[in-house]
Amino acid sequence: QQQVKQSPQSLIVQKGGIPIINCAYENTAFDYFPWYQQFPGKGPALLIAIRPDVSEKKEGRFTISFNKSAKQFSLHIMDSQPGDSATYFCAAFFGGSYIPTFGRGTSLIVHP
Amino acid sequence: DTAVSQTPKYLVTQMGNDKSIKCEQNLGHDTMYWYKQDSKKFLKIMFSYNNKELIINETVPNRFSPKSPDKAHLNLHINSLELGDSAVYFCASSHSARGHEQYFGPGTRLTVT
Numbered sequence: 110q111q112q113v114k115q116s117p118q119s120l121i122v123q124k125g126g127i128p129i130i131n132c133a134y135e136n137t138a139f140d141y142f143p144w145y146q147q148f149p150g151k152g153p154a155l156l157i158a159i160r161p162d163v164s165e166k167k168e169g170r171f172t173i174s175f176n177k178s179a180k181q182f183s184l185h186i187m188d189s190q191p192g193d194s195a196t197y198f199c200a201a202f203f204g205g206s207y208i209p210t211f212g213r214g215t216s217l218i219v220h221p
Numbered sequence: 222d223t224a225v226s227q228t229p230k231y232l233v234t235q236m237g238n239d240k241s242i243k244c245e246q247n248l249g250h251d252t253m254y255w256y257k258q259d260s261k262k263f264l265k266i267m268f269s270y271n272n273k274e275l276i277i278n279e280t281v282p283n284r285f286s287p288k289s290p291d292k293a294h295l296n297l298h299i300n301s302l303e304l305g306d307s308a309v310y311f312c313a314s315s316h317s318a319r320g321h322e323q324y325f326g327p328g329t330r331l332t333v334t
Contacts, residue, residue: 141321152225152311152325153264196262207252207320208277211264 113139113201115212122189123220130215131183132199139201143209144173144184147196156197157184189219224248225326227312233332234302241298242329244312252276252320253295254313255287258328264311270295271317302333 114133122128132142143158159166159173159182166173170187186193196216200209225246234240246253254277255267269277270289284300295312312326 143321147262150327152313152328154325155322158321198264202321207269207315207323208266208279209321209323214262214264 113199113210113212115199115215117215118213119216119218121218121220124190126189126219128186128189128193128217128219129183130197130199130217131181132201132212133179133181134201135180136201136203137180138203139210140204141202142173142175142182143200143202144171145198145200145211147198147214149195153198186217189217191219191221193217194219225312225314225324227310227326227329229329230327231330231332233334235334236302236304238302239298239300240302240331241296242310242312242331244295244297244326246293246312246314246324246326248314248324250314250316250324251292252315252317253289253292254315254323255295255297256311256313256325258309258311260308268295268297299331302331304333307331307333 144156145153146156147153157168157171161177172185175182196214198214199212228243252271254269258264267281268287273289286298289295309328309330311328313323315323
């Protein structure tokens, strides 16, 4: 099973809120889990990534939480800003492969 | 000093035509990719080239043919365009040793009428 299931499809928060986007996978052969941020009219940009041997990774206001036993990982955006409004994609790579499987994306709107 | 660039940004054409999209990267990477993003924003890899050699070819109609004249360029030629080919096509690049860290271009929006 190569799917990566992402939820919610859309999310609206107020400035300063903490939006959380979740992804779940089935195949335990996945070993690299990135998140991408995509602004309208632009290409996806790698935001932050994690491997299964780590339960949490933080870069600035962005945090990935990883639950290996549940086969789930999530993106938290602390102190969200209107400039964070974008579509966020989770993805997963098989070990030794550079072919990503993407989630369906979450459209985030942060109101001022 | 754009890292990954694509031309054209927009492409409108009729069914049955042949068109090409060009991609160039100035990051010194040796691996390049083509992705398709459909109207629902679903992203799927199409091809990958490493040092001008095809290494990934996902299930893509053979009307799509990538060509890599050198490590910095990967073009996508599409024959006999169909309505279902309408999408945004993204080029990306990476270093082969760090293939997870892919840098995407700005995309080419292809509309087939």
